[in-house]
Amino acid sequence: MKTSQFIDLLSSDVQPVRRGIVGKALAVALVIGGVAAVILMLITVGLRPDVFQGAGSMLLLVKLLFTLSLVALGTLFLIAASYPGRNVRRRLAFLLLPFLAIASLGLGAILLATPMTRQDMIFGPEWLTCLMCIPLFAIAPFAALIWALRMAAPTDLRRTGAIAGLVAGALGATAYALHCPGDSIPFIAIWYGLPILLWTLLGAVLGPHLLRW
Amino acid sequence: MNVKSAERELQALMTEGLRGDAAAYKALLSKLTGHLRAYFKGRLARLGRGAVEAEDLVQEALIGIHTRRHTYDPSQPFTPWAYAIARYKLLDHLRRTRVSIKDLPIEEADDLLAHDDLSDAESAYDLQMLLARIAPKMRQAIQYVKLDGLSVSEAAARSGMSESAIKVSVHRGMKALALLISKGRPS
Known part of the structure; x- marks a missing residue:
């Protein structure tokens, strides 16, 4: 068809523009995804009995700081990535910070520990459950984020998908933290970090298929 | 310029x-x-x-x-x-x-x-074929408003839909066309 005719067609569509919709959709996705992850956690492994008391609560703070900082920084990237033409490189760099922080703390903890306790630190209780549950809990958040991003106009689908996966993984990890009996920083760095990176990779693979517009 | x-x-x-x-x-x-x-x-x-x-x-x-x-x-x-x-x-x-x-x-x-290229050219997309693949309500709204040149109120009268329903159908029709076009032309 002739482009002039096509332009006639397009300009007949005069629905008013809903500007705030991308931000609202992302917010909704985070809430719904997060709630779904927590519900799944409650159904499968259940809340840790002393989750808000005792020594575990200190480490819970570290876990939540790690996962929620990834959610926050990742979301800032996703917001920028939703609008064509915005420079997102800086926001991408910031995402490394939580990983660097927990990795260096974890490394320090390992080096300071006696060789005997290192094994227990790294292969803490339920590491396999952790590795399996976090990716599972991340499924609903990922689906919700993809739903929100499909209302936007991301121009680098691989990168946007990857960060959506990262945020989803971090939300899954947030939910798991409320159950997790593991209480060492190296444990958190490895068994929270790996599933989140796994979902980042998965998001990068799925992005070009799910986000195309 | x-x-x-x-x-x-x-x-x-x-x-x-x-x-x-x-x-x-x-x-x-x-x-x-x-x-x-x-x-x-x-x-x-x-x-x-x-x-x-x-x-x-x-x-x-x-x-x-x-x-x-x-x-x-x-x-x-x-x-x-x-x-x-x-x-x-x-x-x-x-x-x-x-x-x-x-x-x-x-x-x-x-x-x-x-640069600027002001020639009015044609693509391989066929509008009638694309319209044939979207829902009848949307197709009719687009047909009336754009191809037949009716005003929104004339289209509303002729189709029995309200004016806002016409506008919504045109809007949804456009999204449906966008989806078809994003799938690329069949080659």
């Missing part, structure tokens, strides 16, 4: 268009088309591809710009936004037709405004 004044004009037209000025929006699309056509023809010519394929891309970019216009921030420059969409559609098209993307030159957003 240099790049700066072209940018100013496009930004003004887009801002007016987003506020509901249909004439400004149509002018925006028409002016932008000249730049898009020159941009795509230039990039495709280097790969030995022709004008019809370039026109497919022009229309793919236009409908992308149209359906995602809510992602343009009127307080920001227009060209980087439009250019990002044009480049996205170009890379998507090349990926679908399996061309090596490494051969593309490094570009800047202003490259989009550097």
Whole structure:
């Protein structure tokens, strides 16, 4: 068809523009995804009995700081990535910070520990459950984020998908933290970090298929 | 007309268009088309591809710009936004037709405004075939309002739908067309 005719067609569509919709959709996705992850956690492994008391609560703070900082920084990237033409490189760099922080703390903890306790630190209780549950809990958040991003106009689908996966993984990890009996920083760095990176990779693979517009 | 004044004009037209000025929006699309056509023809010519394929891309970019216009921030420059969409559609098209993307030159957003191609060309997309594939209600609304040239109130009277229902059907029809076009033309 002739482009002039096509332009006639397009300009007949005069629905008013809903500007705030991308931000609202992302917010909704985070809430719904997060709630779904927590519900799944409650159904499968259940809340840790002393989750808000005792020594575990200190480490819970570290876990939540790690996962929620990834959610926050990742979301800032996703917001920028939703609008064509915005420079997102800086926001991408910031995402490394939580990983660097927990990795260096974890490394320090390992080096300071006696060789005997290192094994227990790294292969803490339920590491396999952790590795399996976090990716599972991340499924609903990922689906919700993809739903929100499909209302936007991301121009680098691989990168946007990857960060959506990262945020989803971090939300899954947030939910798991409320159950997790593991209480060492190296444990958190490895068994929270790996599933989140796994979902980042998965998001990068799925992005070009799910986000195309 | 240099790049700066072209940018100013496009930004003004887009801002007016987003506020509901249909004439400004149509002018925006028409002016932008000249730049898009020159941009795509230039990039495709280097790969030995022709004008019809370039026109497919022009229309793919236009409908992308149209359906995602809510992602343009009127307080920001227009060209980087439009250019990002044009480049996205170009890379998507090349990926679908399996061309090596490494051969593309490094570009800047202003490259989009550097040239103008005002010929009215035809793409390989067939509007009637596309319309045949969307829901009857949407197709009828588009047929009345755009192809038959009826006003919204005339179309409402003729179809028995309310005026807002007509507008919603046109809007949804456009989204459906965008989805069909994003799947590429059957080759």
